[in-house]
Structures are given as structure tokens and as C-alpha cells.
Amino acid sequence: MDQLFLEILDMSLLSSYVIIVVICARMLLKKQSKIFSYILWAVVFFRLIIPFSFESIFSLIPRRIQGLQAEITYSNQAGIHTGVQINEAALVSHGILESGTVSNHSLMDTWITIFTVMWMIGIVALFVYSIVSMRRLYAQLKDAKWVSDNIYESNTIRTPFVLGWFKPRIYLPVALLEKERKYILIHEQIHIKRYDPIFKAAAFFILCIHWFNPFVWIAFWLMSEDMELSCDESVLKKMGPEIKKDYSISLLSLSVGKKIIGGHPLAFGEDNIKGRIMNILNYKKPAFWIVIVAILAVTLLFFGLLSNPKVKPLTVTEYAEQYIQEEVDAFESAEWSEFKIVETKITKLEKLAEFDEILSEPVEIWSLEYRLKPDDIDKVSLAGGMNAVDGWLTEDSSMGKPMLVFKHKGDSVEYLGCMRSGESDFTTIAGQETALQIFFEEMKLLPYETYSGEHIIVKFPLSTGETCQLLLSQPIVQGDSGIWCVERWMDGNGNLYYETPRTEKSQKEYYRELQQEKENGKLSYLSEPLQVALHFINGELRQFVSIDDLKAQYSVKAEDFIETPESQYIGYISKFEINKYSKSSFHLDQIEWLTADNDAERLNKLGVNPQDLPNGYYIYNPNHYPMFCQVTEETSYYVIKQGSTALQSVTLEEFLKHLKSFSGSAPPFHVVTKDGYVQSISEQYMP
Structure with a gap:
């Protein structure tokens, strides 16, 4: 949606220039028939809805106005496209970046996303308003009586109007004078004959998309005004100039005194009654040669604004x-x-x-x-x-x-x-x-996957206790007969690493050869995703884990991989400091919490008899260097209060008070981290 918003923004900027030119042309055509001004608005709405056009040497579009979306997209690359996408929160936590440091790339993306959401909310609001207004109008017309053809009368309306797009109806107030009725029916029938109800509805739809641009609102109002003025002129052409006075009186008596926001209905007495009456009284049938000159000028202006300038491609x-x-x-x-x-x-x-x-x-x-x-x-x-x-x-x-x-x-x-x-x-x-x-x-020109098809996410622990994850894909053949490969992996801080096979060939050729070898009875482990994951972790990352340490998620989408995995630790908390760094921090001395029921094999490796644990657990502290952790305002804290065995949620202040309440050694705490920051801290119950 961000890319779509940028394209809309690009078209809106270009159209603002076109709107200004049309307004200026409209002023120059002030004494000419309003049908010329009405026609010119078509090029504005074409520019607002169609993202492309043809090139011409007669184009009136400045070259510098084009390409806003492309400039934003390309400048947003920030000149750095590394094989490792660095998570800034992790850099802050490790002291590499100062607190509050945000790359231009991330800041631009954030603002674009915010504006995109605001844009969509505005569109929905306008559509909802229009739908509610239409429902109210239809409810108001439920007792309207059919007169003839597509003509209806209602005693609940003050002014005549056309309602409907493909089978439009003309609604009239009751008790109209016969003379008024004649003028009005001709006026509304001209609207229908010219497909004005459809054009105005389309214009309102475009307005909803470009609601953030004040020039588009101005264009919508002026187009609606020119639509009515040109329709009035058509009535005069059909019935003769002698009806000017009576027609103006009818217009004045049926005025609603306000603009109608929306694409419907086309009201006979909508706003700008004074301007319409002045136009009616001053209207004169133009000379033939003036009409020809106006047609030529409008045609040249129309195609000049519709076409893009010819640009010599750069080498x-x-x-x-x-x-x-x-x-x-x-x-x-x-x-x-x-x-x-x-x-x-x-x-x-x-x-x-x-x-x-x-x-x-x-x-x-x-x-x-x-x-x-x-x-x-x-x-x-x-x-x-x-x-x-x-x-x-x-x-x-x-x-x-x-x-x-x-x-x-x-x-x-x-x-x-x-x-x-x-x-x-x-x-x-x-x-x-x-x-x-x-x-x-x-640049969002490719999806977040190197190979399309089925994906598997495999989570695994590092020796530090951090949880990482791999994205596995099938590069050549999908299904049971296809080989698997690791296309990228992510650490617990959200840093993303792309895997490149060691080959002088293209990646497709490399994996095609591996696929062939597998089909020839060699490298059979490549068809087993967990074996591929284990081979990569042990061989490429030099992290020695067993297949039991791997946790696989099958049939996932590539977008699921973007979510940073959570890492879980347990240890003793010390040096909890509030104001020393940009965020509150502490040291975690990691331990292993082993129980006789669940960790007998590990206890035996450590030379501890599972039967010799009086409290049912054993704490193994390998004496590692303490881990530095930072908390945020979203971090959750859970403690076990005296006399209870259940965890209770507390505030940071209450947690610190609880931590200080231990006269001797404090119990260990479970710490969950993600994207470089602590998500939760939970006290371990000590039997």
C-alpha cells in the first residue's frame, strides 16, 4: 500500500499543476461558452487516475514535476544495501548507536506508512459519509410518486434533481408551475443525455482518492459549477433567449443555498445561484469564428496537458x-x-x-x-x-x-x-x-523470498542462549522430490543474513546440479529440511546443536520469517540501573535450571546424580561473563510474592522494590528478549 500511496502522491502533484493551468484557462475563457471549461476538467481527472500517458513535443508539463514517487523510492535506499540488515534497536543496546539514532531509510519508511494509513482512513471516511447521505436521501424519497417515464414527484424535497447513474430518475417538488416544470425537465434531461450523473460520480470517486490535495477539492467544485453553467446555456440554446428572466426566477426560487458534498444527486438549485443567474442574463450566442478559435485553443491545451514531455533517455x-x-x-x-x-x-x-x-x-x-x-x-x-x-x-x-x-x-x-x-x-x-x-x-520490487513456493522456518539456539531462525526453501523442484536450501537466517536481535552458495555459477545452476545429484542417489539429506538446517548450523555457523534442538514451522509464508524470534534466558539479575543509559538496564548472569524429572541426561553429563537433588532442581552456573540487557516501557514484570507460588504482574518500580527485598541471594529470573530488548522478566519459583 505504501507504493500505491506514493504513486497517488506523484499523480496528485502533477495534477495540481494541471489544475492551476485549467483555472487560468477558465479565466481566459470567461466570456465563452462554459462547455469549453467543462471539457477541460476531463484532462485533470485523467491525470488524477491514470499513472501514465503518451509523450509529445507539444506537452505543457514541466519535466521537473514528474517522478516524485521514483525519487522517494530511490532516495529511500540510503545508498546502503548490505547482506545484513541491521536492527537499530540491537545496535542501541550494544552501544553502537546512540539512543534516538534512526536511519533516514527507516524514518522515511515510517512516515510513508503513517501517511498511507491516514490516506486510507480519509478515503473510508468520505465513502462512509457518501453512503450514509445517499441512504438518507433514498429514505426521504420512499414516498415519491411516479408521474411519467423517469419523472417522479415528492413533497419532501425543495429542489429538483437527477438521481441514479445507469437508469437516472428526475425528482421534482410538488406544485411546480407548468412553465418552471418545462425549464427544469429540459435542464435535467440535458444532464442525463450528457451522462453528467456518471461523470460527477466518477469525479467524486477520484476526489475521495486525492482527498488530501486542496487543489482537487477546488477542481471538483469548479467542475460541478461549469457542469451546471454549461447545462443552463444548453437550455437557453434550445428554448431561446426570451426565457432568461423566467428561467432565472425559477432557479432563484428553487435554490437549496448550499453545495452538495458527494457525487450525487445533480441538484437544479445547488449553490452559486448568483453566478448561474449572471451567466444566464449575460449569455449571448457566440459568433461562429469565435467558437472555432475556442475549439482550437481548448484542443491544443487539452492535448498539451494530457501528454508528457518528450525526454531524451540518459546513457x-x-x-x-x-x-x-x-x-x-x-x-x-x-x-x-x-x-x-x-x-x-x-x-x-x-x-x-x-x-x-x-x-x-x-x-x-x-x-x-x-x-x-x-x-x-x-x-x-x-x-x-x-x-x-x-x-x-x-x-x-x-x-x-x-x-x-x-x-x-x-x-x-x-x-x-x-x-x-x-x-x-x-x-x-x-x-x-x-x-x-x-x-x-x-525497493519493494521483489517479495521477501529468494525462491517462491513452500517455506519452512527452523528455530535453533546459539551457545549464548539466543534463539535464531532459518528460512528454508526449495529452489528447483517443489514437493517431496525437491531439495531444500537455507536462503537466509535471522539472529535474536533481528539482524538478517542472506546465504550465498559458494560457487562460480549462478544460484539456479548451482542448485540445479545439486538437485540432479540428489536424483542420482547422492546427497539424499538435501530432501530432508531438518537435516539441511542442521548441516548449515553446524557447518556454516559453527554452532553445535542436535536435531532435537531444532523447532520447525512448516508451510509458512516468507512474510512470517520477518518476525524476530524470541530468546529465553534464565539467570541472576544484578546492577539494575535506571538512568545510566538511554534505557534502564541490568546484567544477567546466565545459569542452567535443571530438574531431576526433565534433565536427567544433562545432569549425568555434569556428574550430578538426579536422585541426589533434595529440592528437585540443580543450578549450574558456568561462570560466563554477565549479559547486558535493556528494558523498555513495554517490558512486563512478574514476581512471586511472599506466601504465594503464583506469578503476579507488577510495575517496574514494584519489581525493583521486590528485587531489593531479598536480604541474601535473589532467586533466578526468566528473561525473554526480542529485537535487542527485554520483553518480560519472570521470577523462578524456588521450592
């Missing part, structure tokens, strides 16, 4: 130069910058790889190297991986060299963004594929 080199200029602007606008870049040059621009199957269009990676010459190299502070050669700054950064990503669109290329050579292994095809997978997932 890869021109995109690279544009990228370098953006880097120069970033250098010179930085607060710490005391130098200016006086010259730039590209030293290397080379296509590294091309892939045809990642997106619907071919994708290319280009390696870029360049030099920036500052006016005074001595004023440059080389930091963040920056480097200088012979007085020139290089393209190097702490994350490596820029890797530009392009997408083919016909005979031209479209720049999608920049990766960095230090973020992934660009020396192999498989590594390049992984880098692009990450890149396009962040």
Missing part, C-alpha cells in the same frame, strides 16, 4: 556523471566541509554483470570509479573510508566502491540506485544475485 555514462554530481553536492553541502570540488573525472565505468530473470526487464550492474579534485586537498579530512591519490579524492568509502544498478526499458536504460562493493561478494555471479535480491527487496 549509462550520463547517469554516472549525474551520480558523481550528487556526491559532489553532498560533499560541498556538509557542515564539516571547508572545500569545493573544482573538477571531476570518470576513471572506470564497466559493466560487471547482466541478469535477465531477476525482474521482468534485464538488469545490469556497472562498476564506477572516479576522481574528485578539491580546491585545497589539505582542507579535506579523510574519514569514513575516503582516500586521496595525487591530490584527487577517490570514490572509496567505508562500504567500498559504487555499483550502479540499471534496468532496461526498450532501447534505453533506467537508473535504479547504487550498491557498494563492500556490502556483498561481487566477485561471483551468485554473490551479485544475492546483492540484487537484497537491493530489490528494499
Whole structure:
């Protein structure tokens, strides 16, 4: 939905310009027939609902107005697309980031999501209001009496109107004068003949989508006004100018005195009665040559606003130069910058790889190297991986060299963004594929899965007690005959790691060969997902667990994997400090809580006889370095109060008071963490 909102925002910005131009044209056409102004609103609503158009050299659309959605999407990449997506809460908890530090990428995503939700709430509110209003109107008309054809009379309405889209009805107040009745019926029949009820309903639907844009509200009101003015003029053309006075009197007597918010009904006496009467009294049939000139002007303006400007597609080199200029602007606008870049040059621009199957269009990676010459190299502070050669700054950064990503669109290329050579292994095809997978997932051009089909999530513990999880997929064949692979894994702090097979071939070719070997009777364990998971954990991660330690979730969606696993610990709490760090924190000295009933095998390994436990439990403390933990406002606390064996929920203040109440050693506590922070603390009952 975020991407849809950005597209709507893009169209709304472009349409605001079109609305302003149409309003100006409307003023110039003030003395002409209002049908010309009414027609021009069609291009506005086309721009508001259709995200594409044709190109023309006669376009009146400025180039700078186009592409807001693309600019937001690509700038939102923040220039970093690592194989590890870092969870910021975890970085804060480990002291790597200061409290309150949030990346531009996350902040932009958050605001876009907030605005998207607000946008959807506004749409629903307008639709609900419109539906409720229509239901009330229909209830008001339930006693209306049929007169003839599609004409009805009601004693509960003050002004005539048309109601209905595909089989519209004309509703009239009772006791109308015969002369008034004639004018009104012609007016409403013209509305029906021109399909005005459908057009206004469509305009209101578009207004609901773009409710946040005040220009669209103005366009809706002015279009409705031009609709009525042009309809009045059509009545005069049909019945002659001699009815001006009587028609104006009818309009005045049947005025409702207010605008109708919504796409229905089309009311004869809606607001702007003064303007309509003035237009009726001043109306003169225009000369033929004036009509021809007006038609030509409106036609040119219509197609000028409907078409997009012809844009000469940029080459890869021109995109690279544009990228370098953006880097120069970033250098010179930085607060710490005391130098200016006086010259730039590209030293290397080379296509590294091309892939045809990642997106619907071919994708290319280009390696870029360049030099920036500052006016005074001595004023440059080389930091963040920056480097200088012979007085020139290089393209190097702490994350490596820029890797530009392009997408083919016909005979031209479209720049999608920049990766960095230090973020992934660009020396192999498989590594390049992984880098692009990450890149396009962040751009929301690909789903959060490398391979579609069935997935399995496998949770497992690290030696530290932290719970991690793997996402397993079938890369070649689905079902019982297909092999499984680990495509990515996540630690307990929410850090995401993408797995790249060690091969010089593409990932598809690599797994296709493994699939063939399995079908030939080799590597049979690849068809067993838990064995694949165990092989990866023991071999790749060097974490020695047994298959009994693995907890599998079958037939899951890839989106389920995004949820960070919870890690559970037990130990002694010490040094609980409230104000020392950005969040309250404590140290946890981890232990093993072993019982004779459940942990006999572990007790025997430790040389402890399960029968020699007087209280039924044994605490094994391997004397690890204490674990640093941070709590949040959402952390839950549970304690066992004196004389009870049940856990009771308490506040942080009550928990600290309870912790201090132990004169000797305090009992151990169960601690649950997620995304780098403590979710809950629960006291262990001591028999």
C-alpha cells in the first residue's frame, strides 16, 4: 500500500499543476461558452487516475514535476544495501548507536506508512459519509410518486434533481408551475443525455482518492459549477433567449443555498445561484469564428496537458556523471566541509554483470570509479573510508566502491540506485544475485523470498542462549522430490543474513546440479529440511546443536520469517540501573535450571546424580561473563510474592522494590528478549 500511496502522491502533484493551468484557462475563457471549461476538467481527472500517458513535443508539463514517487523510492535506499540488515534497536543496546539514532531509510519508511494509513482512513471516511447521505436521501424519497417515464414527484424535497447513474430518475417538488416544470425537465434531461450523473460520480470517486490535495477539492467544485453553467446555456440554446428572466426566477426560487458534498444527486438549485443567474442574463450566442478559435485553443491545451514531455533517455555514462554530481553536492553541502570540488573525472565505468530473470526487464550492474579534485586537498579530512591519490579524492568509502544498478526499458536504460562493493561478494555471479535480491527487496520490487513456493522456518539456539531462525526453501523442484536450501537466517536481535552458495555459477545452476545429484542417489539429506538446517548450523555457523534442538514451522509464508524470534534466558539479575543509559538496564548472569524429572541426561553429563537433588532442581552456573540487557516501557514484570507460588504482574518500580527485598541471594529470573530488548522478566519459583 505504501507504493500505491506514493504513486497517488506523484499523480496528485502533477495534477495540481494541471489544475492551476485549467483555472487560468477558465479565466481566459470567461466570456465563452462554459462547455469549453467543462471539457477541460476531463484532462485533470485523467491525470488524477491514470499513472501514465503518451509523450509529445507539444506537452505543457514541466519535466521537473514528474517522478516524485521514483525519487522517494530511490532516495529511500540510503545508498546502503548490505547482506545484513541491521536492527537499530540491537545496535542501541550494544552501544553502537546512540539512543534516538534512526536511519533516514527507516524514518522515511515510517512516515510513508503513517501517511498511507491516514490516506486510507480519509478515503473510508468520505465513502462512509457518501453512503450514509445517499441512504438518507433514498429514505426521504420512499414516498415519491411516479408521474411519467423517469419523472417522479415528492413533497419532501425543495429542489429538483437527477438521481441514479445507469437508469437516472428526475425528482421534482410538488406544485411546480407548468412553465418552471418545462425549464427544469429540459435542464435535467440535458444532464442525463450528457451522462453528467456518471461523470460527477466518477469525479467524486477520484476526489475521495486525492482527498488530501486542496487543489482537487477546488477542481471538483469548479467542475460541478461549469457542469451546471454549461447545462443552463444548453437550455437557453434550445428554448431561446426570451426565457432568461423566467428561467432565472425559477432557479432563484428553487435554490437549496448550499453545495452538495458527494457525487450525487445533480441538484437544479445547488449553490452559486448568483453566478448561474449572471451567466444566464449575460449569455449571448457566440459568433461562429469565435467558437472555432475556442475549439482550437481548448484542443491544443487539452492535448498539451494530457501528454508528457518528450525526454531524451540518459546513457549509462550520463547517469554516472549525474551520480558523481550528487556526491559532489553532498560533499560541498556538509557542515564539516571547508572545500569545493573544482573538477571531476570518470576513471572506470564497466559493466560487471547482466541478469535477465531477476525482474521482468534485464538488469545490469556497472562498476564506477572516479576522481574528485578539491580546491585545497589539505582542507579535506579523510574519514569514513575516503582516500586521496595525487591530490584527487577517490570514490572509496567505508562500504567500498559504487555499483550502479540499471534496468532496461526498450532501447534505453533506467537508473535504479547504487550498491557498494563492500556490502556483498561481487566477485561471483551468485554473490551479485544475492546483492540484487537484497537491493530489490528494499525497493519493494521483489517479495521477501529468494525462491517462491513452500517455506519452512527452523528455530535453533546459539551457545549464548539466543534463539535464531532459518528460512528454508526449495529452489528447483517443489514437493517431496525437491531439495531444500537455507536462503537466509535471522539472529535474536533481528539482524538478517542472506546465504550465498559458494560457487562460480549462478544460484539456479548451482542448485540445479545439486538437485540432479540428489536424483542420482547422492546427497539424499538435501530432501530432508531438518537435516539441511542442521548441516548449515553446524557447518556454516559453527554452532553445535542436535536435531532435537531444532523447532520447525512448516508451510509458512516468507512474510512470517520477518518476525524476530524470541530468546529465553534464565539467570541472576544484578546492577539494575535506571538512568545510566538511554534505557534502564541490568546484567544477567546466565545459569542452567535443571530438574531431576526433565534433565536427567544433562545432569549425568555434569556428574550430578538426579536422585541426589533434595529440592528437585540443580543450578549450574558456568561462570560466563554477565549479559547486558535493556528494558523498555513495554517490558512486563512478574514476581512471586511472599506466601504465594503464583506469578503476579507488577510495575517496574514494584519489581525493583521486590528485587531489593531479598536480604541474601535473589532467586533466578526468566528473561525473554526480542529485537535487542527485554520483553518480560519472570521470577523462578524456588521450592
